[in-house]
Amino acid sequence: MLVLDQVSKHYGAVKAVDGVSLTVPEGQTLALVGESGCGKTTLAKLILMLEKPTTGRILFDGQDLAQMSRSQLKGYRRQVQAVFQDPYASLNPRLRVASIVAEPILAHERPDRAGLKKRVEELLDHVGLPASAASLFPHEFSGGQRQRIAIARALALRPRLMVLDEPVSALDVSIRAQVLNLLADIQQEFSLTYLVIAHDLALVEHFSTQTAVAYLGRIVEHGSTEDVFGAPSHPYTRALLEAVPQPDPDHVLPDAALLGEIASALDPPSGCHFHPRCPVAVPICPRERPAEFSAPGAGHTAACHLLAAARPLEHATSSP
16 A cells, blocks of 8 residues: 655754665554654655655555645545654644544645534544534543544544554553554454554554564564564574563563664664664674565564575665
8 A cells, every 4th residue: 555665864964764665565564663763754744745755756556645636635635644652732622522523634635614523523422422522622521532533633524544553552451452452453444544653562562464664764674563572583683572561470581681762864884774782783783784685484574694595685785
């Protein structure tokens, strides 16, 4: 459905996204994980057309977004919707719920009043809220209920792709499972594709079908969630997974798996961005950017020189 081809986004000297190639498979859930500042949210903004890429192409159903006409872009925006991290900030406090949910419909269609009211009530029902919620303001709801309103708004135009930017991180732990179950149910009901941005690797493991690991603006590993979690090939991915808390009092945390702090996107390290922190770096790491190499599992790749014995992908680059 969605293909990113060597996409970069620079803010002056800051390389927020640096040559990312990624495919979002239709009908699946792709999770994008990594530390804060690795470019996850910037990538989401590029997909949502809130930002334009500095270089590279974003293809939707094979068509370059940069080459679309105004009417085609309007159709694209109808098919790609978002649910943001903070339900306290993403809903207009001055609008009633009915107006919030109806807003995207009115931006694209001209329904009659009765038809619009019925659609809003149906959308609220899909996310587990009563019809009476339509007359209330956002401040009259809990955080979990507000996120349900945001999901209803995102569903209003029957999109094909939903970008979920940390959809449960601002919610109480007791509410997160309910919202995740809701997202899973509506994905099946509406045949949706999800791109999920998340920090919680336990959530990613159980909610996503594909996982892409980002580090300092680049994708360092990508494949099925089962392969990435079961047989991580990049040292950074392994370090992330080793740091996940285990519900086992006898579990022993590894010794310092990562060295130092994440570098600045204003002055990223040469070659492999991860090499200053990598416990298994080799002499070539600071000299050349690694290509994406095959890792164990179908479609599983990692950008690491230690996998150089495998055949690199055709689209990959090894330029510094």
